[in-house]
């Protein structure tokens with residue numbers, strides 16, 4: 001059996017070593033395709049793969065058509081919007097993610113960005129402190145929970161909006177439940193976005209919502225660029241010169257926003273939230289174990305296309 005690890009943005013070497021150990025200990029063969037720039041390389045490599053481990057790499061009908069032996073795709077990470085689930089199901093391929101494995105890494109980056117915004121991009125001017133400020137989480141999943149945990153160390157008051165999470169679960173962790181996005185944006189100095197990109201959420205955060213933020217508001221997006229209405233964001237930043245936008249998911253109009261708004265906006269050059277050795281090890285090895293569990297024992301606990 002061949003397990004292909006195809007990562008346009010590679011895992012740390014130490015994580016690859018761990019993945020290799022799990023795959024080879026199970027008696028399978030590991031093939032590594034890193035930093036590929038040509039999709040043809042992925043199509044060729046997947047041709048005889050029984051299992052595929054990816055990150056944000058796109059797996060669509062073309063890849064699935066090219067992979068006659070493929071039985072399972074594991075997205076080493078949380079969001080699986082890069083995988084065509086319907087096509088995978090039609091091809092009889094199980095799709096899994098590795099929930100929670102990289103969430104602390106993303107949560108720590110939220111604070112890297114929050115402090116950077118609060119200190120005006122370290123440009124020498126006087127900034128603000130996070131202590132005593134209100135933080136609103138748009139979704140209270142694994143990343144949101146980690147952000148809330150760290151926020152308490154900063155002395156922030158945390159609220160969250162998540163229609164899928166019962167109020168009691170938030171209250172048990174000292175987080176105030178909020179019941180609509182308007183209230184979340186209006187009531188918090190810092191809002192951190194943790195929703196997945198789905199047909200319902202795409203383009204859902206725009207002018208109307210962003211301009212609800214109080215004076216000096218900081219909006220942080222470590223989720224997906226697609227959830228932002230970029231035209232609305234630009235208009236909001238133009239009108240509200242007090243607002244800041246920090247994103248680990250570079251918008252399509254990044255250059256324009258950077259030239260117009262300078263230190264009020266910040267974008268990582270590549271998605272960096274999960275790019276730590278620890279997160280790579282956690283998510284990569286979890287993915288390898290899940291591949292083995294499925295190929296060997298038919299275990300599909302983390303399947304997302306059931």
Ligand code: 3PG
Nearest residue numbers: 055056077078079271274
């Ligand atoms: C995720 O959904 O897990 C994160 O966005 C990480 O994506 P990455 O593996 O491409 O860094």
